[in-house]
Amino acid sequence: MVKRRDRVAKEKIGRNAPCPCGRSRKYKKCCLLKEEARVRPIPSEAYVTMQETLQAEQVRKKRFGEVRPVIHVDFQEHKFVAVGSELHYSKNWKTFPDFLLGYIKKVLEPDWDKAELAKPLEERHEIMKWYDAMRRFQQKQEKEPDGLYGAIPNGAMRAYLLLSYDLYILRHHSALQQSIVCRLKHPDQFQGARHELFATATCLRAGYDITFEDETESSRKHTEFTAFHKATKQEIAVEAKSRHRPGVLGRSGTPRENDEVKAGIDRLLRDAFDKPASHPYVIFFDLNLPPSPETLTKKPWFHEIAGSVDRLAKEKGDQDCFNLIVFTNQPDHYGQHDAPAPSGVVLSVLSQKPNILATRPDAIAEIHDAAGQYGAIPNSFEEAC
16 A cells, blocks of 8 residues: 655745734735845855955054044035034035045134134134144145145144044044033133043044033042943043143243153142042043154153152052053144154053953053054045045
8 A cells, every 4th residue: 555645735925915924014024035035145246345345444443443434425516524413515625634624614613713813823722823834834735646735744734634533533423512612712721622632532433432521510520531332331431631831732931942841740640540430440641742753662751651650559559540541642733834743652551450440451452552543534535434
C-alpha cells in the first residue's frame, strides 16, 4: 500500500490583502517588506558608495572631531548654510572660511562691528584689531589661478577665523548662549569668555553634550558647565581659567619682555581646585604666554607648571581634586602681522588618583585629543561634509 502525503499549496497573498501575521496591516506594508529585504541583494555599487561614505566620515571626524557636518546647498547663485536652526546665505561664499568671515559679523551684530570700526585703531576691541590686521594681510596676497587667495594665515587671521569657527560649532549644536556673546564684546570680559568658548567647543569636538550652570546664581561657587559623553554616558564638570597679562588681549599695562614672563598659574589653579564638583572634574587652563621655539619639555615654563600642579594638589590631600587639566597656549595674538601664525601647545595632566573616579576614563582622555584638533578649519564646504 502506498501512503499519500497531502500537500497544502500556499495560496498567493495579494499585496493589498490583510497580512497573515495578524497585525491588522496590509501585506505589502508588513511581512512582504521583510520577505523582499531577505532576498534583495545590495548592489555592489551601492555597497562601495556606502563604504566610501563611512570612510570619508571617519576621516572628517579624525580631523575635526565629533561635530556635526556642515549643512550647505547651492541655489540660484547663492550658498545656503544651515547653522542649528538658522539659515544663512550669500553670493560671495566660495570657501568655508568665506562663510566664517561673514558669520562672525552676524553673531556679534553689524551695528557693533560698525561702531568699533569707527573708532581709532588703538581704541578698538581686540577682535576688531585682529580684523584690521587680517584685512591688511589679505590685501598683500595674490590671487591663484582659480580666483581664490591661498596663504598661510598670520596670527590675527587665525585668531579671527578660529573665534568664528568656535561660535559656529556652538550654534550648530544649540550650545551658544547670548550671555557669552555679550561677554565677548565687553573688553574686560573678552579673554575669559573666549577661553570658555574654546573649552565648550573642545568638549563638543570630543563628543559631549553641554549643560550650562546658572550664571545668575552667585550664592555658591560652581563650575562653568557639565558635559555628558554621548557614546559612553560619562558625565563631567568643567571649569575654564585664563591667565591675564599686562598689555595683552586688551588688558591695560605694558607687555613684558618674553624672557621675563612666567607662567604664574598658582592663584587661578588654586581657585579652580576650590570649585565644588560632583562629577569627574576637568579644568581648561589658558596660559596666554608668548610663543617660544623650544620643544615642549624644554620650554621655560614647563617645569614651573609641573611644580605648581604637584604642590597645589598636595595641599588638597592625598587624592587629586581633578581628573584632567588641559593646559593650552594658543599665541596667535602674539604673532607678527607679516608672518605665519605661531604654533600652539596642548599639555594635559591626567590624574592617577582622583577623588571622584570616572566610570569611563577613556572618555575624559578624549578631551586631550579634541583640544589638539583646535586650529583645524575646513578649507572647502565639501571637506566638512
